[in-house]
Amino acid sequence: MNNATSYSTWVEIDLEAIQNNVQWFQNFSGVDVMAVVKANAYGHGMIPVARAALQAGASWCGVARIEEAIELRAAGLNSPILVMGYTPPDRMEKAVAQGISMAVWHPGQIDLAASAAKAIGSSARLHLKVDTGMSRLGIQPEMVHRLAQKLAETPGVTFEGLFTHFARADEADPAPTDAQELHFQNVIEQLEKNGLRPSVVHAANSAASLTRPSAHFDLMRVGIAMYGLHPSDECSLPGAVRAALTWKAVLSQVKVLPPGRGVSYGHIYTTRSQEQIATVPVGYADGFRRTLGNQVLVAGKRVPVVGRVSMDQIMIQLDEVPGARAGDEVVLIGQQGEARMTAEDVAKIWGTINYEVTCAISARVPRVYLHETAWVTHPDRQL
Numbered sequence: 001m002n003n004a005t006s007y008s009t010w011v012e013i014d015l016e017a018i019q020n021n022v023q024w025f026q027n028f029s030g031v032d033v034m035a036v037v038k039a040n041a042y043g044h045g046m047i048p049v050a051r052a053a054l055q056a057g058a059s060w061c062g063v064a065r066i067e068e069a070i071e072l073r074a075a076g077l078n079s080p081i082l083v084m085g086y087t088p089p090d091r092m093e094k095a096v097a098q099g100i101s102m103a104v105w106h107p108g109q110i111d112l113a114a115s116a117a118k119a120i121g122s123s124a125r126l127h128l129k130v131d132t133g134m135s136r137l138g139i140q141p142e143m144v145h146r147l148a149q150k151l152a153e154t155p156g157v158t159f160e161g162l163f164t165h166f167a168r169a170d171e172a173d174p175a176p177t178d179a180q181e182l183h184f185q186n187v188i189e190q191l192e193k194n195g196l197r198p199s200v201v202h203a204a205n206s207a208a209s210l211t212r213p214s215a216h217f218d219l220m221r222v223g224i225a226m227y228g229l230h231p232s233d234e235c236s237l238p239g240a241v242r243a244a245l246t247w248k249a250v251l252s253q254v255k256v257l258p259p260g261r262g263v264s265y266g267h268i269y270t271t272r273s274q275e276q277i278a279t280v281p282v283g284y285a286d287g288f289r290r291t292l293g294n295q296v297l298v299a300g301k302r303v304p305v306v307g308r309v310s311m312d313q314i315m316i317q318l319d320e321v322p323g324a325r326a327g328d329e330v331v332l333i334g335q336q337g338e339a340r341m342t343a344e345d346v347a348k349i350w351g352t353i354n355y356e357v358t359c360a361i362s363a364r365v366p367r368v369y370l371h372e373t374a375w376v377t378h379p380d381r382q383l
């Protein structure tokens with residue numbers, strides 16, 4: 001299928017880049033990788049990305065919600081999966097039945113998971129979440145021993161993992177993350193002393209995976225870097241890790257307007273002279289932010305978006321590209337010739353982070369997968 005004639009706007013995901021990036025992290029550290037595929041794989045498409053990552057050697061999938069884990073199972077993915085966020089009590093039985101591991105941080109959750117497991121004659125796989133300084137989910141370090149003991153003693157429960165999450169691992173100053181890591185190391189030491197250390201201890205997100213080998217433990221939870229996106233300005237990726245996503249569209253109309261002509265809603269832009277203005281079928285309903293100062297690539301050049309972004313369309317000023325024709329390719333994120341417009345560039349214009357830029361690309365934008373290989377379910381792989 002020729003995308004340029006099939007879609008008005010679409011996203012291309014290079015699954016080879018995802019695989020390359022997973023392998024880079026494995027080779028770099030020798031530690032198992034959890035592919036963090038929550039939020040539709042940061043907008044890249046959860047199922048194809050999870051498949052590619054597992055094919056490349058990732059051993060876990062990480063999601064935020066039980067619904068995401070169930071979707072992975074329904075697609076035939078039988079790798080270990082961790083729901084890193086809250087699992088509602090009513091969904092615990094399903095999680096247990098499908099061998100989905102759950103994060104817990106309260107004794108009540110352990111009891112609920114145990115009764116769900118009892119109801120179906122199985123065992124719940126649980127990861128204890130420790131709040132070492134993120135102040136989001138998790139129990140305080142001094143409470144870990146009591147909960148670990150409960151996990152070890154409760155029938156129907158497998159104390160599978162222990163984890164924490166760093167708040168500032170993507171910053172140049174290591175001190176705040178040193179402090180979090182120290183709390184976590186102390187917790188692990190205490191559990192080891194009491195014979196309570198679970199088999200899967202994990203802490204590192206992408207930034208810590210890159211910069212902090214001491215926090216690799218048994219598993220690295222790699223999200224943003226797996227997509228080839230930089231954790232932050234202060235924590236950038238090595239050149240071998242490549243961006244997987246390109247967002248494209250086509251010019252739907254190119255016209256020459258006389259001077260003084262208002263463009264788009266509110267006429268906040270007015271042509272100063274005779275100008276070539278083109279329309280692109282992408283708008284805020286696709287996740288293209290309704291903000292001023294947007295730019296896109298046409299014919300290998302950065303050109304400005306003029307006037308307001310509307311729901312389904314934008315207008316661009318094309319005086320720099322006199323030969324532009326309807327049907328020509330537009331790149332919103334990615335490379336075109338020598339020109340680049342990265343998710344990080346777009347994030348700067350929008351006053352946000354690259355994570356939000358790709359997560360915001362809406363469901364109606366078709367995802368086209370490059371280098372997708374056949375997925376074979378392994379029936380004997382243990383859940």
Ligand SMILES: Cc1ncc(COP(=O)(O)O)c(C=O)c1O
Pocket residue numbers: 036084165204205206207221222223224225231
């Ligand atoms: C608990 C947890 N672990 C790991 C990650 C992956 O983080 P990153 O995308 O920065 O690698 C996230 C994502 O926010 C997360 O919430």
